[in-house]
Structure formats: structure tokens, C-alpha cells
Amino acid sequence: MRSLFYVVTALAVMGLAFWAYRENYATQEAQAELDDLQRQIDEAHRTLGVLRAEWAYLNRPERLRDLALMNFDRLGLLSLAPEQFSRVDQIAFPAPAEAAPPLVGSVAVSSQSEEPL
Amino acid sequence: MIRTPLRPLARILRAREAGENPDVIERENLRLRHEQMRDRARLQAQGRLLFLAAFFTVAFGTVGTRMGMMAGAETEGPSARAAASAINAQRSDIVDRNGRILATNLDTYALYAQPAQMVDKVGAARELVKIFPDLDEERLVKDFTGKRKFLWVKKKLSPEQMQAVHDIGDPGLLFGPREMRLYPNGRLASHILGGARFGVEGVNSAELVGVAGVEKEFDARLRDKARAGEPLQLSLDLTVQDAVEQVLSGGMKMMNAKGAAAVLMDAYSGEIVSMASLPDFDPNDRPGPVVRGSPSDSPLFNRAVQGVYELGSTFKIFAVAQAMQIGMLGPDTLVDADAPLKWGKFTIREFQNKNYGPLLSAQDVIVKSSNVGVAHIALRLGAERQQAFLRQLGFFEPTEVELVEAPTGRPLLPPKWSELVTITASYGHGIAASPLHLAAAYATIVNGGLKVTPTILKQDRPQPGERVLDEQVSADVRKMLRAVVDHGTATFGEVEGYQVGGKTGTADKPKPTGGYYDDKVITTFASMFPASAPRYVLIVALDEPVETSGPKPRRTAGWTAVPVAAEIIRRVAPLLGIRPIVEDTPVPALTLTASN
Numbered sequence: 134m135r136s137l138f139y140v141v142t143a144l145a146v147m148g149l150a151f152w153a154y155r156e157n158y159a160t161q162e163a164q165a166e167l168d169d170l171q172r173q174i175d176e177a178h179r180t181l182g183v184l185r186a187e188w189a190y191l192n193r194p195e196r197l198r199d200l201a202l203m204n205f206d207r208l209g210l211l212s213l214a215p216e217q218f219s220r221v222d223q224i225a226f227p228a229p230a231e232a233a234p235p236l237v238g239s240v241a242v243s244s245q246s247e248e249p250l
Numbered sequence: 251m252i253r254t255p256l257r258p259l260a261r262i263l264r265a266r267e268a269g270e271n272p273d274v275i276e277r278e279n280l281r282l283r284h285e286q287m288r289d290r291a292r293l294q295a296q297g298r299l300l301f302l303a304a305f306f307t308v309a310f311g312t313v314g315t316r317m318g319m320m321a322g323a324e325t326e327g328p329s330a331r332a333a334a335s336a337i338n339a340q341r342s343d344i345v346d347r348n349g350r351i352l353a354t355n356l357d358t359y360a361l362y363a364q365p366a367q368m369v370d371k372v373g374a375a376r377e378l379v380k381i382f383p384d385l386d387e388e389r390l391v392k393d394f395t396g397k398r399k400f401l402w403v404k405k406k407l408s409p410e411q412m413q414a415v416h417d418i419g420d421p422g423l424l425f426g427p428r429e430m431r432l433y434p435n436g437r438l439a440s441h442i443l444g445g446a447r448f449g450v451e452g453v454n455s456a457e458l459v460g461v462a463g464v465e466k467e468f469d470a471r472l473r474d475k476a477r478a479g480e481p482l483q484l485s486l487d488l489t490v491q492d493a494v495e496q497v498l499s500g501g502m503k504m505m506n507a508k509g510a511a512a513v514l515m516d517a518y519s520g521e522i523v524s525m526a527s528l529p530d531f532d533p534n535d536r537p538g539p540v541v542r543g544s545p546s547d548s549p550l551f552n553r554a555v556q557g558v559y560e561l562g563s564t565f566k567i568f569a570v571a572q573a574m575q576i577g578m579l580g581p582d583t584l585v586d587a588d589a590p591l592k593w594g595k596f597t598i599r600e601f602q603n604k605n606y607g608p609l610l611s612a613q614d615v616i617v618k619s620s621n622v623g624v625a626h627i628a629l630r631l632g633a634e635r636q637q638a639f640l641r642q643l644g645f646f647e648p649t650e651v652e653l654v655e656a657p658t659g660r661p662l663l664p665p666k667w668s669e670l671v672t673i674t675a676s677y678g679h680g681i682a683a684s685p686l687h688l689a690a691a692y693a694t695i696v697n698g699g700l701k702v703t704p705t706i707l708k709q710d711r712p713q714p715g716e717r718v719l720d721e722q723v724s725a726d727v728r729k730m731l732r733a734v735v736d737h738g739t740a741t742f743g744e745v746e747g748y749q750v751g752g753k754t755g756t757a758d759k760p761k762p763t764g765g766y767y768d769d770k771v772i773t774t775f776a777s778m779f780p781a782s783a784p785r786y787v788l789i790v791a792l793d794e795p796v797e798t799s800g801p802k803p804r805r806t807a808g809w810t811a812v813p814v815a816a817e818i819i820r821r822v823a824p825l826l827g828i829r830p831i832v833e834d835t836p837v838p839a840l841t842l843t844a845s846n
Contacts, residue, residue, distance in 0.1 A: 179357060189351035189434035194492035212493070212821055215830040216746045 256280055340429050340460045342472045343481040344443065344465075346488040347523075349706045353443055353465070353533075355458070356432045359412055359425040361404040362453065365394045368422030377418045378403065381411055394422075405448060406430050431465075433468040433533045441552040441705060442484070442653065445536035461536065462550070464706060466654040485521035485708045490514065494524040501814030503790065504527050509793035511553035512818065513558045513689040517784045519636045519709045520693060520702040522651070523826070525686070527553040528764075555651060556659045558682040559791065562755030562807070563739075564692075565678030566624045567727060570612055571695050572639045573627050574723045584609040587623035591672060598625050599758075601806070607804050616730045616753065617738035621677045628676030633667045636675065638841045642701070642718055643691040645683050651704045652770045659684040678755055685789045688776050693787045696731070696778045699724040732781040742812045743777060745819045747830025751784075752777030752815070754807035761795070770794050773807035775815040779823060780831055786823075790815040 201210040256279045262272040291361040344353040368374055375390035382404060393401050405414070406428065415423055431446040444463025445625040448456040457473075460466040468482055476497060494512050514524040531537055531549040540548040575577050588607035592597040598621055600606060606620045615623035628636055640646065648660045662682035664671045674680035686704055693702040699719030719727070731751030735743040739754045758766035774791045778784040794804045795810035804810070823830075 182354065183356065185351060186354045186356050186432055186434060189354065190432075192350075193435045194438065194489065196435060198492075198496075213824040215745075215820070215824050217824065218829040220829075 253326055253357070254279060254283070256283070270641045271757065301708040311452075339477075340455075340473070341446070342430065342478055344472075345481045345483050346491075347483065347521075348487065349481075349483070350488045351434060352439060352484065352486070352488070353433050353446075355429045358428050358430045359407045360402065360428045360451075360456070361407055361412075361415055362400065362402050362424055362426055363394065364422045364424060365396070365401055366422070368394060368420055370420060371395050371422075374418055374420045374423060378415070378423075379413075381414045402451070424453075426455075428456055429458060431458055431534075435488065435492075436534065437530050437532050438488070438495065439486055439525075440530045440533045441550075441554070442486065442525055443533050444654070445533040447536075461651055462655065462709075463552075467652050481680075481706045484706055485516075485523060485538045486706070487523050487825075488526070490822050490825050491524040491526070493825060494818055495526045495528075495530070497792070497818045497821055498526050498814065499528055501817065502795075505792055505795035505797055505810045505814065507792040507795035507810070509553055509557075509788075510814075511557065511791045511793075512683045512815075513554050513685050513787075513789045514788045514818075514822065515689045515693055515702075515704060515789075517693040517699075517702070517778060517787050519822050520690065520704045521709055522686075522689075522704055522706050523786065524822070525549070525554050525678055525706075527555075527557075552653070552655055553793070554685045554789075555649065555653055556655050556684065558659060558662050558684050559772045559774075560679050560682045560757040560760070561685075561688055561774050562678040562757030562772070562774075562792075563619045563621075564688060564753045564755035564774050565681075566619065566676065567616055567695065567731065567753050568639065568643065568691065569624050569631060569636065569676040570616055570730070571719060571723060571727050572635065573631060574612070574726055575719050576631075576635070578630060579612050579627070581730060582611045583614045585612055585615055585623045586626045587615060587620045589620075589622045591622045591625055593625075593670060596670060598622055598673060613659070613730050613733060617733050619734075619739050619754065624676045625673040628634060628672050629669065631672075633669065633672045636672055637667055638679070639718075643689055643694055644701075644703075645681065645691065649684065649686050649704050650688065651686060652706050658685065661687060678757060685774070685791045688774070689787050689789045692778060692789070693717050693775045695727050696724060696784045696787065708774070728781050728784065735777075739808045740775060740777075740812045741808075742808060743775065743816045743819075745779070745816050745823070747832065748819055748823050748828065749780035749782055749831055750777055750816065751779070751781035752788075752812075754804065754812060756807045768807070771805045773805065773811040775807050775811040777815055778820070779819055780828065782831065785828060786826065788815055788818060788822075790818065 201208065204210070256276045257272065258275070258279075261275050265272045265275060304708050331687055341355055342353070343351055346352055365371060371394040375387055375394055378390060379385050379387040385403070390403075403423070404411075407425070415425075421679075428448075431441075432441060433445075442463050444465040445461050445764055446458050446465050447461050449459035450457050460469040460472065464482070464484065465472070471477065471480060494514060498512050501507075508526045510526075512524070512526045513522065515522050529549040537549065539545070539550060545551055546553075546811030551557065559646055570579075574581070579585065586608065587599075587610040589600045589605040590603075600621055601619065606614070606618050607622065610618065610620055610623050612623075612627070614620070615627070631639075636648075645661055646663065648657045650656065661684070664675075664680050671680050690702050690704045694715070695699065695718070698721050699717055701718050703713065703715060705713075731753055732749060733751075734740050734753055735750050740752055743750050743752055753776050755776065757770055757772050757774075758768070759770040772791060772793055773795055774789065776787070776789050778787045790811045792811050792814065796805055797809040797834065798804075
């Protein structure tokens with residue numbers, strides 16, 4: 134009985150040692166992965182910072198003004214003027230949509246369910 | 251210790267005499283001695299055991315506690331987190347009220363040289379000058395070939411420049427990573443942002459220090475590691491600021507002014523939506539302070555905050571508002587306005603020696619901008635009450651705006667407040683204040699009478715100040731200011747749909763030697779819109795403007811500052827989301843307000 138106890142204990146110690154060993158390496162691996170991800174996040178943050186700065190630089194009012202002027206023929210952009218404000222009730226109610234043309238020929242359907250939706 | 255003999259002679263002799271065996275005595279004594287020795291040994295052994303037990307308890311206890319602590323502690327990657335934020339944002343961004351970037355950081359590199367490691371010193375210097383034309387080749391050669399072991403060549407490099415320096419291929423030219431402050435909008439809001447420079451410099455990093463404006467005022471906040479990811483949000487609106495600066499700069503050129511300032515302020519919260527001062531500068535490349543001439547002519551000088559000027563007739567409304575507040579007069583009360591007014595050896599005249607008198611209603615005093623009329627009102631108020639009211643409006647202290655330059659904008663007050671000062675102060679002479687002071691005071695008198703403190707930070711909620719005027723008085727003031735634009739000195743200020751109201755001010759510039767210039771003025775237009783329920787206050791001030799479209803040069807505010815202000819309102823009001831008010835008759839909304 135006693136020897137069985139010793140054997141079981143020894144096996145348990147070995148098992149636990151193996152488990153601890155694996156956990157140790159798994160942790161180290163996770164840590165390394167974490168560091169790697171952290172570095173990637175840092176990198177992404179830095180890139181984001183640069184992109185935000187660039188976005189702000191490209192959207193600086195001075196440049197937008199020049200662009201609006203250069204492309205005036207195509208876009209006709211002007212400064213916002215008081216006349217452009219209006220009240221909701223001044224806008225005509227949208228005309229009722231015209232009846233859909235009758236379907237002729239085959240119709241391609243991308244997906245179809247059995248039940249009517 | 252006296253050792254008891256094993257065979258004490260006396261007892262042996264006695265035993266022998268008695269015929270007993272003396273060995274018994276010896277054995278007995280030996281036994282006793284052994285017992286003593288055994289007791290001592292046991293005590294010693296017990297002590298040792300106890301000591302060992304204590305030792306092991308402490309040792310294992312320590313190990314156990316440590317294990318428990320390690321098991322119980324949260325496992326966090328201390329190495330990973332700390333390194334991340336440290337590099338990323340050394341200084342917080344500054345954004346406008348809508349979150350658009352006004353100042354941010356950009357990674358760059360600084361170029362330094364270690365001449366000891368350089369291969370071709372003269373050649374490297376020649377190549378460097380090709381890349382950076384502003385460097386002096388002779389100076390570089392001298393530095394490289396001299397005794398110096400280390401020198402900074404360039405503080406900020408663009409990626410292209412860095413590649414070009416790389417291509418020189420000299421091992422003695424090295425790069426140090428830097429974080430630089432970038433103002434992507436260039437000159438926009440330059441006086442408010444201020445600028446930043448490098449503080450303590452090392453090879454691998456350099457600290458960024460604010461030098462002026464909000465950058466310096468909030469230096470500690472911007473460098474606070476704990477709030478690194480949290481941008482500093484200003485009350486400025488980037489789009490509005492740009493529109494104001496553009497119109498103001500156009501107006502300044504058209505009116506041949508040497509400087510201009512504009513302040514656009516929320517009439518309730520005191521938030522500065524836009525503040526411009528011209529000439530301006532690029533905070534990315536901040537010029538050095540001027541060493542010659544007046545600092546107020548430098549582009550670094552913020553005319554809106556630091557510049558204290560006699561703001562002229564814009565002050566008239568304060569005397570009238572105060573008189574209405576204490577019930578001395580109503581808008582239609584007639585006031586003595588018989589010009590000129592003799593006071594001691596001084597004569598108070600009207601503009602171009604006119605006479606609007608003999609009697610004018612209080613409203614017409616403002617509409618016609620009568621110096622004499624307002625002087626009579628001020629004399630009836632008295633110096634003490636006038637001072638108290640101006641103090642309440644903030645004209646006795648520098649503004650509390652969060653700019654490092656604010657304390658330098660201290661109003662200039664006469665040393666002694668005589669009756670003559672009372673007269674001149676009522677029409678804005680003899681007392682000098684900044685346009686920002688004027689903006690805060692106008693906001694206070696038109697918003698219903700609650701004191702406004704100017705701020706450059708976005709406010710979440712209104713900041714109701716103490717009551718300075720009654721609602722009704724404030725409504726009357728608005729009506730008067732509206733009338734000035736409608737049929738007074740500021741008719742060019744009319745912007746259809748926005749019910750502009752305001753007061754002009756033209757003040758002769760004081761000579762540095764004393765007295766006033768004849769042909770140099772500061773013109774100011776203090777306005778608010780829409781008059782029926784004002785939301786914003788706009789101050790426009792031009793320095794030495796001349797309007798030359800007519801046969802004679804015109805220098806009054808009505809011809810110079812007012813059209814510029816009107817154009818600003820026309821551009822900015824839609825951007826601020828104010829819907830134009832459709833008016834059938836000139837001022838129906840105002841008549842309604844007045845009848846309340």
C-alpha cells in the first residue's frame with residue numbers, strides 16, 4: 134500500500150513538473166506574442182499619428198480654398214451663403230415615385246428564401 | 251561552581267566507622283552528578299531544537315508568503331505597456347471645437363556630426379550645403395576639422411533630406427530621432443497657438459517646450475504623461491477662424507491698415523470662436539523676437555489680447571447702459587447735447603465740429619455718436635459710479651483668457667480719475683483696453699446683462715456670471731446698437747438676415763511723445779448678431795486704416811472697420827449655423843422685444 138502511494142506521488146510530481154514546464158513555455162510564448170502585438174500597435178499608432186497629421190495638412194483651409202478655386206469650372210464651389218439656408222416647410226414634398234416598370238424577361242435573383250419575407 | 255567531591259572524606263570516615271560500604275556514597279554522588287549533566291544536556295538540546303524549528307518556520311514562511319504573493323498578484327506585462335505610450339505622444343495634440351487638429355507631433359530626425367568618425371570632412375561639408383542651402387560651408391568645414399567632437403547640424407529633417415544625407419555616406423553624419431511639433435494649418439490661429447521649441451536635447455530624444463500662446467500656458471498639461479492621449483480642445487472653430495483671417499487680411503489691405511485684429515466670441519459662454527491678429531506668422535517657423543523698434547509692430551504681437559488701444563466711441567454705450575440701469579434715463583429721454591461743451595480750459599467737440607443738439611434722445615446719442623451727449627450723461631453718473639461699472643465689465647484688469655500673453659494686456663488707466671477723465675472715458679479716450687476686453691464687455695451688455703469671462707477652452711455648459719444689467723436694459727441696449735447699423739454711423743454694417751447691431755469707434759492714435767496724431771487712427775467696430783437674440787459678438791479693429799476710394803481719404807470706423815466686419819459676418823454667420831432671419835419691415839423683431 135505504502136509503495137503504491139510512493140509511486141503515485143512520484144508520478145504526480147513528474148506530471149506536475151511536465152505541466153509546469155509546458156505552462157512556463159506557453160507563457161513565454163504568449164509574452165513574446167504580446168510584445169510583438171504591442172509593437173505592432175505602437176507602429177500602427179505612429180502611422181495613425183502621421184496619417185492624421187497628413188490628413189490635417191492636406192485639409193488645411195488654405196489648400197482647400199486653392200483647390201476649390203482651381204476646380205471652379207467643374208465643381209463651382211463657393212463659400213456658404215445665407216441664401217443657402219431654408220426651412221423644411223419651404224421644400225416641396227417629393228413627388229410620388231413613378232410606378233415601377235413592369236418586369237419583362239427573366240430576373241436575376243442573388244438569393245431567395247423559401248418563406249416570403 | 252564548587253564541584254562536590256565523589257568521595258567526601260568526612261562521610262567516608264563516618265561510613266567506615268559505621269561499617270558501611272563507602273562505595274555506596276561514591277555511586278550515589280556519581281548518580282547525582284550524572285543526573286545533573288543529563289538535565290543540562292537536555293535543556294541544551296531542547297533549545298537547539300526550538301531554534302531550528304523557529305528558523306525553519308521563518309524560512310518556509312518567507313518562501314510561502316512570497317509564493318502566495320506571486321500567485322495572488324495580477325500578471326500584467328509591465329515591459330510591454332510602459333514602453334508603448336512613452337514614445338508615442340510626448341505632447342498632447344491641440345484640436346479645435348470640432349476636433350480638427352491645430353497642433354500635433356510628427357516623428358522626424360535631427361542630424362548631428364561626430365567629426366572624429368568622419369572620412370571626408372571637406373567633401374561632406376560641401377555635400378551638406380548642397381542639401382541645405384542655408385548652412386554656411388566655411389563654418390561647417392571649420393567645425394568639422396576643428397577640435398569639436400560633436401555638433402548638431404540640423405534640428406529637423408524631412409524624409410527626403412534624410413535620404414540625401416544618407417547618400418553622402420559619411421559614417422560621421424548621424425541621425426537622432428526627434429518628435430517635432432507640427433501646425434498643419436500654417437499661419438492659422440498662430441497667435442493663439444504660439445509655438446514650441448526643443449528644450450533639453452539628447453541624441454535619442456529632445457523635449458518639446460511651448461514658447462507662447464496656449465502651448466506655453468498649458469505646457470504642463472500638454473506634457474502630462476497621464477493625459478497624453480487626450481487632446482486639448484480649444485473653443486476655436488477652424489473654418490470660422492480661417493474665414494475671419496482671410497476677410498480681415500483682405501480688409502486690412504483694402505483699407506491700407508498696418509495691422510488688424512478681430513475677436514469673435516460667443517455672447518453667453520465667453521468662448522472665443524475666432525481670434526485673429528494681423529500681421530501674423532507661421533508657428534512652424536516662429537520668428538525671433540524683435541530687437542529693434544516697438545514690439546507691438548512685430549508679427550508675434552497679439553493685437554487682440556496684448557494690444558491696448560483707446561477704443562473710442564465704442565465706449566459710449568457703457569455710459570448709456572449704466573444710466574439706463576440705474577433708472578436715470580430711458581432710450582427716449584432727452585439729453586443735453588449742445589456742442590461744443592466747455593469744461594474748464596478744455597472744449598469737447600463733435601466729429602467735424604457738428605452740433606447734434608441742443609437736445610438728443612439717449613438712443614440718438616448712440617446713433618449719432620455724440621461726444622457731448624454722452625459726456626453730459628457721464629457727468630451726471632459721476633466718476634465713482636462710472637469707474638465701478640467699467641470695473642465690473644473688466645476694464646480695470648487684464649483679461650483672464652488662458653493665454654500666456656494675457657497678463658501683458660493690462661488696460662492703461664489714468665492715474666487720477668478727474669471729472670475730465672470721466673468725460674473722456676465716456677467716449678473711450680484716456681482709457682485703453684484690448685479688443686478682447688471690449689468683446690467681453692459687449693457680450694456682457696447684450697446677452698441679457700450677465701457678466702462674461704473670455705475663454706479659449708471649449709465649455710461644456712454655459713458659465714452664468716454675475717448680473718450686471720437687467721434683461722430690459724440689455725434689450726434696450728441691443729435696440730440702440732441695432733439702430734446704429736440701421737440708420738446711424740455703421741450703415742455699411744448691415745448684413746441682410748443677420749440683424750447686425752453695433753457701435754463704431756474712431757480714436758486718434760497717441761504719439762509716443764505725447765498728444766495725438768492727426769492722421770493716424772485706430773478704428774473699431776464692436777458688433778453683435780442677430781440683434782433680436784444675440785449669439786455672437788464680433789470686434790474688428792484696424793490700425794491706421796485709410797479708405798481712399800473717395801476724393802478725400804476717409805479714416806472713420808464707419809468707412810473702414812464696419813465694412814470689414816460686415817463681410818466677416820456675411821461669411822461667418824452661415825458657417826456658425828445661424829439661419830438668416832427674414833424681416834418684412836426693418837426691425838420687427840426688435841419692436842417686439844421692446845414691448846415686452
